[in-house]
Amino acid sequence: MSKENPFGEVISQYTRKQAFLDGVLIDLSVWAEELGFKFPVACTAKVWHEWIVPPTELVWCQSERGRAHDVLWMLLMAIRVKKSNVSEILYKVMFQQTDTKHETIQLKSVCGPGDDAEPIITIMMPDED
Numbered sequence: 001m002s003k004e005n006p007f008g009e010v011i012s013q014y015t016r017k018q019a020f021l022d023g024v025l026i027d028l029s030v031w032a033e034e035l036g037f038k039f040p041v042a043c044t045a046k047v048w049h050e051w052i053v054p055p056t057e058l059v060w061c062q063s064e065r066g067r068a069h070d071v072l073w074m075l076l077m078a079i080r081v082k083k084s085n086v087s088e089i090l091y092k093v094m095f096q097q098t099d100t101k102h103e104t105i106q107l108k109s110v111c112g113p114g115d116d117a118e119p120i121i122t123i124m125m126p127d128e129d
Helices: 016-022 029-035 045-052 064-082
Strands: 025-027 041-044 088-096 102-113 119-124
Touching: 016 025, 025 045, 029 041, 029 064, 041 045, 041 064, 045 064, 045 119, 064 088, 064 102, 064 119
Parallel strands: 041 119
Antiparallel strands: 025 041, 088 102, 102 119
């Protein structure tokens, strides 16, 4: 071990940029900025495919942008309610799943360092890291 890196040589590194290229993360930053977010925001592929992409029978009245807006808006409200410096927030969002069924789910938002130590926000399912 050297004094420069007390943990030893880095064996592997997976960057946020690579996660976007691989489709592991989906960038929501443009839509988030429109709502007033100051940091880049992304969601996991699981959140995107299971909740933001509308069910086939609802594509006539639901859109990815609209459902992403709901996810981002509810996060913004949760942040405002917390009024403290926390890096992780659990919050709920209700989605229309069929013409007659709505489902409320819990999401997790984590604010942490990006590839260059800049603050970034990632929205995920509570069981994801």
